[in-house]
Amino acid sequence: MQDIENTEVVSESFGFKHVIYDRLIALHVSESTAEYLNMLGLLLVLLLVVFIIDFITRKLLVKAFNRFASVSKTNFDDLLVANKVPRNIAHIVPLLIAMEFTPTVFGDFPNFDGVIEKGLQVFAIVLILWIVRSVLNTLKDYLKTLPRLKDKPVDSYIQVFMIFAWVAGFMSAIAIITGTSLLSFLTALGAASAIIILVFKDTILGFVASIQVSINDMVRIGDWITFEKYGADGDVIEINLATVKVQNFDKTITTIPTYALISDSFKNWRGMTNSDGRRIKRALFIKQESIKYLSGHEVNKLQGIQLITSYLETRKEDINSYNTSNNIDKSLSINGRNLTNIGVFRKYIDAYLNQHSGVNKDMMIMARQLAPTTQGIPMEIYAFSSDKRWENYEYIMSDIFDHLIAALPYFDLEIFELPSGSSFKGNI
Template sequence: MKHYFYDLLVSKGFTETSASYLNMGILLVALIVVVLITDFIVKRILVVSFNQFATKSKTNFDDLLISNKVPRNVAHIIPLIITLEYFPIVFSDFPNFELPVEKALKVFGIVLTLWIVRSLLNTIKDYLKTLPRFKDKPIASYIQVFMIFAWLGGIMSSIAIVTGIPFLQFLTGLGAISAVILLVFKDTILGFVASIQVSINDMVRIGDWITFEKYGADGDVIEITLATVKVQNFDKTITTIPTYALISDSFKNWRGMTNSDGRRIKRALIIKQSSIKYLTETEVEDLKKIQLITDYLQNRQADIISFNETHQADKSVLINGRNLTNFGVFRKYIDTYLNQHSAINKDMMIMVRQLAPTTQGIPLEIYAFSSDKRWANYEYIIADVFDHLIAALPYFNLKVFELPTDLE
């Protein structure tokens, strides 16, 4: 077969040299046509078969195989085998051409293998993302690490094939240029190490809300790869953070809050110091009309009267003995109000505390946890609480600090 056209052309009067080249050209064209037809038929059969199987299958894994072009890539294997089997016939009279073509086909075989492996790994990645227990895991990082080593192995194998150097000998020679490789792949190596640490220490998961002030990121993690972490901010912009920055810099992960039973409220009212005073008996009686603190005032007033009588305190001067202050009663009112508020988690800390005085006044801080952790609802709860407290201040003859008011 390999000399059929050669003999035919010589019999027609062609020279041996021209007949040899034409024989090679005809066989090459014939081989290319056979390979293309085989590739088309095999690809068609595999793709159609996979599509029919995917429509009947209950799992979505086969659908992902199709979307990641696994059947198309696998279909190239048979044409490649045919080419490797029959190309020596084409170049039988030209052995100088045979070796370069053989090397090129082997390199293409390595690349095709890497394509198939990448398609399969992407399919596995997409499938695992549909499973709840793997949804927040950085699967893409692991696949990228594997593919980096696979491509490095493929490139080194290709170079070894092209140069004719044995693979082990070629690896030995790489030691001389290892410093250059480390410099070129510095970010990749850092990202690789960071991905491992992030995964082992469970520092970040897909879906976590993180705040990274250095990079202006404040939102949900949507992707973790070997080199970068993508964060979708709350204004829908995307911030890209180097993966190694997660272990070299400080950032805030809100997962602990989202996994807890409440979201913290920590905000203060700044009370004017000049509005704080002792309460007279008349003022105490007026405050007893506020139902949340009626029982407290009655019990507390009875204790104070008993104490003052025992110690013969001169109450003609209000400072003598023990007394109630409007500020203290207001703190008790806030504490009772929070404990009865339907949106406050009663199983977590509730505290109303007085902070150190400032030049503006005395901060009265509310420390509690809302039961609803959703951002919009959380903000509504805070607004509802502080709307009520600010409106309640006049009933206790207290004033909140307000700079324009103080300047008037």
Template sequence: MNEDLLQAYSCILQEYLVGEGMHLQWAIFINVVVNCIIVLVCVYILDIIFRKFIVEAFKAFSNKTKTTFDDYLVKSNFPRFVAHILPLGILWHLVPIIFIESPFMTNFLLVATKVLSVVLFVYIFRSILRSTRNFLEENERFKDKPMESYVQVMMIFAWGIGVFLIIQLLTGFSIASLTTLGAASAVILLIFKDTILGFVASIQVSVNDIVRIGDWITFSKFGADGYVTEINLATVRVQNFDNTFTTIPTYSLIADSFQNWRGMQESKGRRIKRSIFIKQSSIKFLAVEDVEKLKEIQLIKPYLEHRQRDVDKFNRTHEADKGLLINGRNQTNLGVFRHYADAFLNENSAINKDLFLMVRHLAPTEKGIPLEIFCFSYDKRWENYEHIQADIFDHLLAAIPYFGLEIFELPTGKDLQALA
């Protein structure tokens, strides 16, 4: 639009209103209002046209390219924001021409245009950051990294700069002075204390590889036990196994202790560590006939034959009086059962023999002697792991009576009633 035509139109309208008997000040005011409405309507129409054209052109371009980055730009409204730049530029150019006789309105609209431009560029920067985050999350290298934290930090800095620029535009005060920067820094540290702590923590979490998205963690302090679904600047989101969600402050990951099960998931097996409590009064020495009877159990027959030969040889050498069973060397039913449990685990195809495997006694307790099973299952999936563990202890608990042993149990009501 020609500058002379705009000025001529404004003068004609003002002269017409004065010619109709209107006071000059009122004529100027109405002239400004009419011009303002015309400018806003024209800019709005141009904005709609440019927005539709640029958005459709960008969609067509993104559909033809192989990369997905431009698709994410479309989803984050990047073309829509870019389309607003041209109407704002036109408004910036027209305001000093149309409102040449109203310096106040000129300054007001120019400042408003500058403020809108600052906000617009912040939104454009945000859409680029979000598109970059979504694009990088497709890559396996960045899929488990807390990209959201870095986006949030950069957006805080972007909005901080934007707010400072807007304050400078509205007040005219420079933000470059040391006093202003010092005061602003103090305010930022006070308001964004948790955000700064979260930012530092998210960097340490990422650099030290403490937690990844998808890790199974147990954080008793916050009642979290499940998989990490999101790591952002302020919080870590955990989906518990009951399908509830727990949010944990990000800085708590480096300030407090928690359990990360990733090491187990990446290892060659998942540990089984559980004890069976044996009633102490059921433990006894095995006579020769007891040993012969236990040889019927195929799994420990070779062990019993080899062990009994060593026992008999020792007793003959030392002329042990076997009229009393305690004399010399003897096998015990608990010791034989311990070897049976060890052999059973070594025969179990679900147990990883390359990892540590042991059956041992623990110190006697008021509940009996704990016989601890320590081994690792090949399958680390929770449901299958529990099935394997249950099958092992089902078998061992059912096998105990064959060795003349008893499981310790606290007396129930029926037990007390039988005694009475």
């Protein structure tokens, strides 16, 4: 009888954490079994309470955020809800409750208590990382809605922050699991830095390259770039820490390592896009044997071409005046000053470009003769289209050269063309 009274006194001293244990002892269950059943019972109660509190907290917090987002003028809070920030924050309350009451549940099993407490601390680190990731993703989505930041590599900045966060979280978790201080863990980590650098080489290169690309403003989202080494020719649609994605004009996607933008050469067409026109630089190859001096009759005939009428009248007067004043023998065309069909054609090109509606008159317009080649004399057109859109640019350039190729016979000029099988049919 005395033993039973002593047992009741001891049981009451343990308080709430032995409430199940006391009942089991009263039912003559062994102490060992009572301790385990007491621990399991309290654990189930704790898990149930944590689950209910987590459910209620999550519902209340999400509802509050949704209501606030519906009346707010900014879309930042909408993005917070979309990226599950309230849901992740709601897990903090049940986690704190679990950490608070874990010693009560596992009071009779200190070994279990230590393991569970470390597990909860590691989960707390993971939860913090989830919250940080959700907030950073929200910030990323919000910054992309700002016009001045749409073409900036926001993804790279967010990934850099997340890498630092995950590294810090990973080291903290290892320090908790091993029971060492964070400083001691970092000291040991420094000894393995060579291996870490080798393993994370691409990530480190991408990180450095991403910073350089951003600081030097080398590439923006939306830029048209040409990267022959990787077969990329299209618009940049994504820039992140490791890769740059380019959507080619055939709608395929080319992925380029970010550090390749620093180590290799590529072409960025942003300068053309931001300018007032897109360059037209193409040549007609004139057969050399079709080039000749123009006789007076031929010059009079070309005066019927309205774009060069005034030019020919002025040039004819100047040439005749020079030849007369210098007693030039014009029995040979080579003597004195003369007009050539290719020279008049070059002047016609210049006049035609200056009146073409698709050519930007405020930028350079030039028709120039390049060095002779085995394919003839290149007559290059150098100008800028007023419309930079690809389809319209090609139409303008084709329209110009359609006209000039059709105009060549009026100047008794021929365009060079390699002979084909039909070229020899008349000789068979």
